Amino acid sequence: MKNHVERRLGFGAALVFALLFNTILWMIETLVFFAQKIVNPRIWFYLPWKSLALYLGAAVIFFLVAFALSRIPLRRKRDTIHNNRVFLRGYLVLTLLAYFLSLYFMKFRPRLAPHWYHFPSLAALLIVTAGTIGLAIILSGLIAVRIGPGRSFTIMRWIAILAIAFCFLNTAFDINEMSIPRITQGKTTPGPNLVVILVDTLRPDFLGCYGNPDIRTPNIDRLAGEGILFRECVSQAPWTLPSLASFLTSKYPSQHGAERQRTLDKTTAKESEILLSGWLQNDNLTLFEILKENGYATAFFQPNITAASFLGFDQGVDYFFDAFKNKRLIWEDAVSALSKEKINDLLYPRFLYADNRRVVAYAKKWLKRNERVKYCLFVMLLDCHEYYLDVVGYKNRFLVSKDSHRDLLVKAYKDHVEKSDRDVGALISALSETNRFKQTMILLTADHGEGLFEHVPRSESQVAFWDKGLYHGQTVYDEIAKIPLIITPPEAAYRPREVSRQVRSIDALPTLVSLLHIKSQGSFEGTDLSRDDFQESDALPAFSESVLEYPEIKSVRKGGWKLIYHPLSGAEELYDLRRDPLEGTNLAGQQSAAGDSLRRELFDWVARMDKEKIKNAESRKKRELTREEKDALKSLGYIR
């Protein structure tokens, strides 16, 4: 009888201990979050209450499991004190393991953080965690059976201590930080540093310096105020892979090969299955290669799978922060080996993108280690990408409509631009603390803009949000084609100024080569904009191509007009941008001198590109993506 009461008291006390212990873990986690200054309000909302419920629920479950399992090897002795000690320690071990795992997931899956409390992710996480814990308990049970409870306590105590150490180590240090190398070669040649900040999906008309009075972007505005602001810059493709490659090579997508490649079936006039099979071919000369030849140490911090190293973007890069590679750590491999695609998708719905906070943090760490060398630091920020769609909920992003969601989404996009501006500010303030800041040239640009319901590219069968005029990659209207371009040379080298003539993304590289006074053997499609002190007024035709979602289109924008050509259907769209800046009235059916001249120019260019494509196809070897790379692209919808 006494034994029975004692057991119940011990059980109750251990349960209370478990709840208290988990509450303390929750408090530590909350403090860690506050300390890391995560500003995402959704995380604030979810973290305290949902995670507390999660921890308390876990305490009860883990405690019961530990209790049940601990009874098996100890039945012979019927020693309640020992019994309680065994399940208490079993509980400690497994709860710490779970805590370690959850820290891991939050630390290395920043994009996952707002979602991992959602039911499917949570369920999958719990299944994996429970599996790990089950194994730990069975093992400790087996140890207890074989060597007796006394020694099993010692072993479990050590496991618990190791788990605690892991938790602290994981919080205090970052595994990836240790892998940032210090460049030791004597790269002390004179000349300015170059910092390129590319804000993925940034529309210029959402920046204060481009005339938007309702937005607060003081950091980018300051760069513009101290440097050269190009009022009208056009990207050469409406999505990341081809556009970024054009920026880096001063070539068109048809030339550098980093675009969606498709073939036209002449008999059915249908395109074959759309495939992302292109990448930045090795025979291209990139910004990084040119700077490396000129004595620069090069680093590229890129958070977007479509600019990963396996797509050729690591050419000439000394340190490549590859969201794709950095995140392929042990657990992920273990999980994907166990579960193949299904659980992997649930666990890592979007892990192939990294957020600004992470990218800026790593770039700062690289700077700290390498501020003494002459460097080119290229930082790409991704938070303006489709994450603003999260305001309607992850699933509802496919149900959005212009009438009910436009204002909400425009506001959310604006918030993300303002947030990105703060991240730009954080990066620049880190730069300003380095010795060579006064010899640093900063270039800020984007790879494309973003549709916010301005144009609906496909009226029937509206399935995805890009069918409804959101997102990018589907059209080359100005909201997507136009990008900001700001070059801020080292102090006093050039007077602050604005350049009003139309320029292109491909002009950035030759301009940088000239402004940095370096040499290059490369042939550029773009123009050195700094010629004649930026005064040259030749009209530059801006060609764009390579759409992501629909049959390909080619376009030219020049002299206030834009012609869009659809090769598959032969259809044309012509807009008078001065009278019709929103591109609402298609003038293609009407006779116009401007249209005829643009058509000639566009078709000449298309013929030249086609010729180069055929020539390149012979010399460029076909390279198959590995299964792993295909899976990664498939999970994001880039391959169907």
Ligand SMILES: [Zn+2]
């Ligand atoms: Zn992009």
